[in-house]
Amino acid sequence: MRTFAEAGIGARTLAALERQSIEAPVPVQAAALPALMAGRDVILQAPTGSGKTLAFLLPMVERMELRGPGPHALVVTPTRELAQQVEAVLAQLDCAARIVLLYGGIGYASQTVALKAGADVVIGTPGRILDMVGRRLLSLGRLQYVVLDEADEMLDAGFAPDVERILGQTWYPQAVLASATIPAWVDRIAERFLRDPLRITVEGTSEEELLEHGLIWVEGAARGAVLARLLRRFDGSAIVFGRTKQGVHTLNRELRQRGVNCAELQGDLAQPVRDRTLRSFREGRLSVLVATNVAARGLDITHVDLVVNAELPDSPDWLLHRVGRTARMGRRGWALTMVSPEEGSRWRRLRRQGAPDLPEVDLEHLLEEGEWRYLERRAQPPEPAPPRRRGRRTSRRPGSVAA
Numbered sequence: 001m002r003t004f005a006e007a008g009i010g011a012r013t014l015a016a017l018e019r020q021s022i023e024a025p026v027p028v029q030a031a032a033l034p035a036l037m038a039g040r041d042v043i044l045q046a047p048t049g050s051g052k053t054l055a056f057l058l059p060m061v062e063r064m065e066l067r068g069p070g071p072h073a074l075v076v077t078p079t080r081e082l083a084q085q086v087e088a089v090l091a092q093l094d095c096a097a098r099i100v101l102l103y104g105g106i107g108y109a110s111q112t113v114a115l116k117a118g119a120d121v122v123i124g125t126p127g128r129i130l131d132m133v134g135r136r137l138l139s140l141g142r143l144q145y146v147v148l149d150e151a152d153e154m155l156d157a158g159f160a161p162d163v164e165r166i167l168g169q170t171w172y173p174q175a176v177l178a179s180a181t182i183p184a185w186v187d188r189i190a191e192r193f194l195r196d197p198l199r200i201t202v203e204g205t206s207e208e209e210l211l212e213h214g215l216i217w218v219e220g221a222a223r224g225a226v227l228a229r230l231l232r233r234f235d236g237s238a239i240v241f242g243r244t245k246q247g248v249h250t251l252n253r254e255l256r257q258r259g260v261n262c263a264e265l266q267g268d269l270a271q272p273v274r275d276r277t278l279r280s281f282r283e284g285r286l287s288v289l290v291a292t293n294v295a296a297r298g299l300d301i302t303h304v305d306l307v308v309n310a311e312l313p314d315s316p317d318w319l320l321h322r323v324g325r326t327a328r329m330g331r332r333g334w335a336l337t338m339v340s341p342e343e344g345s346r347w348r349r350l351r352r353q354g355a356p357d358l359p360e361v362d363l364e365h366l367l368e369e370g371e372w373r374y375l376e377r378r379a380q381p382p383e384p385a386p387p388r389r390r391g392r393r394t395s396r397r398p399g400s401v402a403a
Helices: 013-020 027-037 052-063 080-091 109-117 126-133 160-168 184-190 206-210 220-233 245-257 271-282 314-322 341-352 363-369
Strands: 042-045 074-075 099-102 121-124 145-149 175-181 198-201 211-217 237-241 260-263 288-291 306-311 333-339
Touching: 013 052, 027 042, 027 052, 027 145, 027 160, 027 198, 042 052, 042 184, 052 080, 052 145, 052 220, 074 160, 080 099, 080 121, 080 271, 099 109, 099 126, 109 126, 121 126, 121 175, 126 160, 126 175, 206 288, 220 237, 220 245, 220 306, 220 333, 220 341, 220 363, 245 260, 260 271, 333 341, 341 363
Parallel strands: 042 175, 042 198, 074 121, 074 145, 099 121, 145 175, 211 333, 237 288, 237 306, 260 288, 306 333
Antiparallel strands: none
């Protein structure tokens, strides 16, 4: 399939795509559109930034029948920011449907008014969707089309009960599960809710060659100081990832004290604050975003030049989602993972679970020269860690950096 018209996309939507200079489907869209336009349930796995959102929204716009009370379509996302982003993409398609966003962190008043006025498409997070169902402001029995965006997280332990309750109130609508990582166990759960789903896997493109990885060994107490030096030397925008809300808050405060133009993004912040922070980052007024995994999923910010894993993620999949925020839309990107000697066992466990073998960065050169093409200057692979000795440790791991 070379054109959107070949997939059956109508003139109105084609005109909307043309206004955005979207002329031909990218690989994930070419692979998914024929099946989705034919009404098939689909499990769609493709790299971050590959065009999945448009792949599942176009069939929804074209196939959705707007007769009678709604909603007729539902898109469920794990985060408020991703819900907002999906709504923005849908709005650009010149869709005649009435769209309502449902997410927590703000009051119920405006969302209640929107639902009472009538909704054709609901986009939101599981908790607030169920809240509105419980208040009898939202019925899911007339849905024709359901999307679980970032499906592996939507069906994980934290979200699974809410997602199952949502799907349990539908009458077998056409369904799409979309994510960059969909393990086999997601397939097993999906079998309960999808009808004969077609599994579509789109491999990474040559753009992934634009992503350069590196590993930094650094003493835990020196992490903030080293990171601040790196960020001050870097001429571009960056996302720094931490594991916990409190950890992100503390790291952001330290970086600001060390002269870095940064702000935090984490779940304890009020929604208006999160919106302002993201807007400042998108518009370039903020150069560094210090975030939990809330920023690792789905956010389409194409100008991120650097991702730093200041703290290790819990799984290789989260590492994939984090570094997927950079090297998008043909831009070069860098991803650095910081590991302290105390975290060596956690890093080795991630490696056993499938995390990539990252080359060690010449950190001193990076700090002194600000040279970011460090892959061209790699030394030999790092020496293995010396055997453990009993008693008090008197030296650091080779290559680590102290304050």
